[in-house]
Amino acid sequence: MxxxxxxxxxxxxxxxxxxxxxxxxxxxxxxxxxxxxxxxxxxxxxxxxxxxxxxxxxxxxxxxxxxxVTAQGNLQQTASNTDLAISGQGMFVTTSVPDPSVTDSRNFTRAGSFTLNNTGYLENASGQYLQGWPVNADGTVTTDPTSLTSLQTINVGDVGGTATPTTTLSMNANLDASQTVNAAVTAGIYSPSSTSTSMAAYDADNATGTKPDFTISVPVSDSQGGQRTLQLNLLKSSTANTWDAELVASPASDVQDGSGLTDGQVATGTVTFNSDGSINMASSTLFQSGAFTTPAGSTTPTLNIGASTTPPAAGQVSWGTSLGVGAQTMAFNVDTAPGGLSQYASASVTQSVETNGTQFGNLTSVDIDDQGFVTAVYDNGVSRKIAQVAVATFQNEDGLKSVSGDNYQVSASSGTYNLKSAGSGGAGTISPSTLESSxxxxxxxxxxxxxxxxxxxxxxxxxxxxxxxxxxxxxxxx
Incomplete structure (x- = not known):
């Protein structure tokens, strides 16, 4: 025996x-x-x-x-912005499919060698897709510590070229107070209310129409990233401290004319100045009619240009259907008050015209910070936060069930997960451009x-x- x-x-x-x-x-x-x-x-x-x-x-x-599992490997710097390591406790949440259903399993890993695949997903060397909380439109993140379904597969490609429309416009220019009044104005040939003799109809080659005394060119971006130009044409009036004015699209075919407008006009009226040379917004009818509205309690007028799919109403315009199809309604503040437009006895000159908004951009890089925020950077100067990487912690990480590809799954020994943002509640911080060694x-x-x-x-x-x-x-x- x-x-x-x-x-x-x-x-x-x-x-x-x-x-x-x-x-x-x-x-x-x-x-x-x-x-x-x-x-x-x-x-x-x-x-x-x-x-x-x-x-x-x-x-x-x-x-x-x-x-x-809880043993920390050495952290080594890399040249890739999307290489990630966790310094401290916690695991990345991943899935084996890019668009998981409720029944698809979620894995946990420390293997942070993520790269952008050809569809814009962050995928590691084991074919696992990184999960995170999407960033809301207002820049906030709605986290849920107990729900894996609140996470989404991070996809930078979903954002597209991130074109943004113009929402603010600031003009800084001086109009020469000593400008002589055009003979056509003196003779009564030109009238701002007569579209047949509008400044927009001026033809330099054929010497028809009335040439403006000064023009301010304003670049704007529509909602599709299309680059458009608006021109503020100004003609000295026979009325003291007053300039006849029109805002026109260049080319005129960029807009569909509304009632009472022609030749690409967006709005017509006057720009009036006080005796000290400062602009008098209340008397400047250009900013009080047509496509302009002034919100209650504000001195800054808002220019409204309708979408190409919306027929222009009386006194309104919309973007032309042949250009920028699908461009949404634009509304942007026009800042001209004190220091913006002035009338002094010096040459008419444009000091600056500033607008926001960007044209369609191509993705140039992806940045990830130590809090796990994934930011897409585009060649048009725009950067946009896409998502925040979630970090999962466990009561006993050493009790996790090991599966292929350096992945782990929940087991009875590990206890359930707790989803946290990096650096909070005992979760480790995320180190970008870093990998954790074996x-x-x-x-x-x-x-x-x-x-x-x-x-x-x-x-x-x-x-x-x-x-x-x-x-x-x-x-x-x-």
Missing amino acids: SINSALNAGVSGLIANSAALATISDNIANSNTVGYKTVDTEFGDIVTNSNLYGDYDAGGVLASTRQL TVDLSQQFSGLIVTQEAYSASTKILTTADQMLQSLISIKQ
């Missing part, structure tokens, strides 16, 4: 040390794998029901493995390899010795 138990103990030693060899082999093979966690083999003796003062039956040894210590693994080999050889010696004893027993009978 004791010889048989010795044989069994020797066999268990072979099995246990084979398991140890397997884990050591995995560790050595993954010594350069990003985010890999060392697996240890632990041995425990198998106790039989041996009597205290009687025969002893060898139970042998049982091997079990333990993955040290926690494998090669010197320790090679020394363990020698010990395991010797232990395996010793177990085989148990079997040969027990076999010799059995042979001796059999020879007695013979």
Whole structure:
């Protein structure tokens, strides 16, 4: 009986040390794998029901493995903005499909070698897609610590070229107070209310129409990123401190004329100044009619240009259907008050015209900060926050179930997840342009390899010795 138990103990030693060899082999093979966690083999003796003062039956040894998930690997800088590492506790949340359903599994990993794939998703070397909370239109993030379905696969490509329309316009220009009144105005040939002689109809080649005394060119962007130009044409009036004015699109075909407008006119009226040279907005009819409205309690007029799909109402205009199809309604503030437009006895000159809004842009880079905010940067100067990377923490990370690709899943030993933003509630911070190295210590693994080999050889010696004893027993009978 004791010889048989010795044989069994020797066999268990072979099995246990084979398991140890397997884990050591995995560790050595993954010594350069990003985010890999060392697996240890632990041995425990198998106790039989041996009597205290009687025969002893060898139970042998049982091997079990333990993955040290909480061990932090060294953080190494990289040249890629989308390489990520977590400094401290926590795991990235990933999925194996870009658009997961409720029933699709979510994985957890420290392997942060993410890159943009050809559809704009952040995908790591194991084919896992990074999850995060989407950024709302107002720049806030709605987090949920217990719901994986509140996360979305981060896709920079969904944002597109991020064209933004003009919403503010600021003009700074001086009109020469000593400008002589045009002969056509003096003779009454020109009248701002007569569209047939409007300044927009001026033709320099044929010398028809009335040439404006001064023009201010204003670049604007529509909602589709289309670049358009508006011109403020000004003609000195015979009325003191008053200039006839019209705002026109250039070219005129950019807009559909509303009632009472022609030749690309957006609005017509006058710009009036006080005796000290400052603009008198209340008396400047250009900004009080047509496409302009002034919100209650504000001195800044708002220019409204309808969408191409909306027929222009009386006194209104819309973008032309042939250009910028789909362009949405524009409404932008026109800042001309004090210091904007002036009338002094010096040459008419435009000091500055400033507008916001951008044309269609192409993605140039993706930036990720230590709080996990993913920002898309475009070649038109626009940068936009897309999402915030979620960090999952567990009561016992070492209890997570290991699956392929340096991924883990929830188990009874790990406890449930808790989703947090980086650096909050005990979650580690995110280090961009950084990768976490494997926690494998090669010197320790090679020394363990020698010990395991010797232990395996010793177990085989148990079997040969027990076999010799059995042979001796059999020879007695013979």
